[in-house]
Amino acid sequence: PGVPADDIERIFDKFYRARKGDKQRAGTGLGLAISRGFVEAMHGTITAANRTDRSGAVFTIRLPIPVGAQQLDAA
Numbered sequence: 001p002g003v004p005a006d007d008i009e010r011i012f013d014k015f016y017r018a019r020k021g022d023k024q025r026a027g028t029g030l031g032l033a034i035s036r037g038f039v040e041a042m043h044g045t046i047t048a049a050n051r052t053d054r055s056g057a058v059f060t061i062r063l064p065i066p067v068g069a070q071q072l073d074a075a
Contacts, residue, residue, distance in 0.1 A: 002050035002057040011048055012036045039063070 003011060007018040015029040032048075039046045044063035051058055 001055050003048060005050070008048055008050070012046070 004018055007016075010016045011018060012032045012035075013029075014033040016033075017027055017029040032046075036046050039061055042063055044061060046059065046061050048057055048059050050056075
C-alpha cells in the first residue's frame with residue numbers, strides 16, 4: 001500500500017516509524033534518516049511518494065554532477 005499519507009513527510013525523521021497494516025511498528029526508525037544524511041552530505045535530495053499506478057512507494061535520490069567532472073565514455 002505504500003507509505004500512509006500522514007507519514008510521508010516524517011519518514012526521514014530520526015526514530016520515526018510508520019505503522020504497518022497490522023498496527024505494529026517495525027525497525028528502529030534510523031534507515032531513512034541515515035540515507036537522508038548521506039544524500040544531503042553530497043548536496044543531494046531524497047524524496048518519497050506513493051505510486052499512483054499500483055501499490056508501493058517510490059524513493060528518488062538526486063545528486064549533483066560536480067562542475068568540471070570528466071565525462072565517462074560508453075564502452
